[in-house]
Amino acid sequence: MNLHRLAELLRPSAHLTAVHFDIVKGCQLLCVGCPSASLKQTVRPLEPARFARMLANIDAREIDVFRLFNFGEPLLHPDLPGILEALARFRTTHPIGCVELSTNAQTVHWQSFERALAMRVIDRLVVSCDGDGTPESYEALRPPARWGKLMQFLERVSAWKTRHGDPALMTRTVVETAEDCRRWRSILEPLGWTPEFRAWKALSGAPENRTGRPMVPGRGVCTFLGKSQLYVDGSGAVVPCCAHPAAGDLGNLERDRWSTIRAGAARADFIRTLATARHELPVCSTCEYGPGHDPGPSAGSRSPEARPGPAHRS
Numbered sequence: 001m002n003l004h005r006l007a008e009l010l011r012p013s014a015h016l017t018a019v020h021f022d023i024v025k026g027c028q029l030l031c032v033g034c035p036s037a038s039l040k041q042t043v044r045p046l047e048p049a050r051f052a053r054m055l056a057n058i059d060a061r062e063i064d065v066f067r068l069f070n071f072g073e074p075l076l077h078p079d080l081p082g083i084l085e086a087l088a089r090f091r092t093t094h095p096i097g098c099v100e101l102s103t104n105a106q107t108v109h110w111q112s113f114e115r116a117l118a119m120r121v122i123d124r125l126v127v128s129c130d131g132d133g134t135p136e137s138y139e140a141l142r143p144p145a146r147w148g149k150l151m152q153f154l155e156r157v158s159a160w161k162t163r164h165g166d167p168a169l170m171t172r173t174v175v176e177t178a179e180d181c182r183r184w185r186s187i188l189e190p191l192g193w194t195p196e197f198r199a200w201k202a203l204s205g206a207p208e209n210r211t212g213r214p215m216v217p218g219r220g221v222c223t224f225l226g227k228s229q230l231y232v233d234g235s236g237a238v239v240p241c242c243a244h245p246a247a248g249d250l251g252n253l254e255r256d257r258w259s260t261i262r263a264g265a266a267r268a269d270f271i272r273t274l275a276t277a278r279h280e281l282p283v284c285s286t287c288e289y290g291p292g293h294d295p296g297p298s299a300g301s302r303s304p305e306a307r308p309g310p311a312h313r314s
């Protein structure tokens with residue numbers, strides 16, 4: 001890697017296209033395609049006061065999307081309103097285009113959650129739900145999730161939105177065929193949820209690779225290090241990507257400003273190792289993601305609805 005390219009990757013950016021901020025560092029599900037399921041990280045809620053201190057170290061002027069999750073399940077946080085209060089304060093000085101919260105919809109403290117929704121800080125609520133649109137497939141792919149809980153969440157939040165008008169509701173759903181998409185649409189759209197479909201990604205460290213292709217590791221500095229994006233785990237540690245919860249430790253937002261971490265020695269070392277000795281990084285050595293010009297098949301993996309072919313025409 002030449003010095004000019006390294007300097008480019010270390011240059012602070014006043015504009016972040018996305019922040020992924022984990023507020024619990026752990027999840028109760030063991031989804032087959034998720035690396036978090038292999039790590040079995042303990043759920044550790046981030047105290048709102050610490051969260052506020054970490055936010056104060058995000059020295060970007062503008063953020064397009066602030067996601068209140070990376071790999072943890074945010075509704076496991078016992079004080080979601082406290083977290084949103086801190087984020088709302090931060091937002092008064094740092095414009096955020098959209099605050100998004102993504103949940104697996106399985107554990108909900110309704111009183112606290114409805115208080116959180118009423119604060120109107122969450123602009124977009126996303127539910128992750130995979131499979132072919134049947135209870136059997138959903139529960140097999142996301143153990144120990146229950147279809148009944150998913151439906152209860154979709155219906156109850158839909159009724160909330162009818163009464164209050166927001167937030168925007170969508171799902172992110174991994175499917176395999178156009179028929180899966182049709183089945184999900186027939187369930188979700190009458191309830192006011194807009195589905196976004198994706199194909200399987202092959203993620204390093206996930207219990208299963210369901211893509212149907214062998215995992216071929218990418219080479220060099222992956223596309224994530226070139227993005228103006230920030231990924232933070234539930235302890236304030238800045239991690240390099242949203243393809244794995246702990247591919248590297250680049251610094252901590254409780255201690256340092258984002259611009260310092262971005263240009264710091266730990267991130268520079270990580271980038272150099274990716275460029276010259278990626279095989280030495282345990283997670284990255286088995287990861288499919290490659291550089292921006294050749295990010296690999298998991299990057300932007302399209303939904304079966306978008307693919308031409310017999311399933312699409314039916």
Ligand code: SF4
Pocket residue numbers: 204222223224240241242243244247283284287288289
């Ligand atoms: S190579 Fe893969 S695991 Fe490593 S930082 Fe990039 S996307 Fe994350």
